[in-house]
Amino acid sequence: MSTTSKQILGLYKQLLGKANKFDNYNFREFAKRKVVDSFKANKNLKDEEAVKNFYNEGINNLAMLHRQSTISQMYTFEKVVVEPLKKKI
Template sequence: MIIMTSRQQILKLYKTMLRESQKFPSYNFKQYAVRRVHDAFKENRSLTDAKFIENQLKEAYRNLDIIKRQVIIGQLYSTEKLVIENIEKNKK
């Protein structure tokens, strides 16, 4: 039951972190945050030790707070879009 709850909790956290990362106004910070979130969850996908999972979860929640805070700061001082962002946008 504990594992089930954790799995749902982890999935929800993963999605929230990705969603929040997308809010970075800076292209490079956004891409970096998305890549790091993705890699970290992939790296820890096969963890079984409940205590270790709990610690990793706590760390992830701390990082979620950092992402949220940095997004706000980034929005306060956002800059012009980079050349690459316009190219990406046109491709889409």
């Protein structure tokens, strides 16, 4: 089965979505940066086998991000100075 660009884009969106679920600012920004950097580094993959391996690695990373972000949400962290506060209307 060939991995389509639509599937890869969907995986990218899912990975960024899970990365945004981290409660801790530092973990959240690190996860988002790793996802973006990984996709930028592999954007020129042409070999179907390499694309398939990259996609499968992304699926494994998605499962890991899901587990870690769930654990992160179980604990409360103080907001850091660089993190924007939610504005009340």
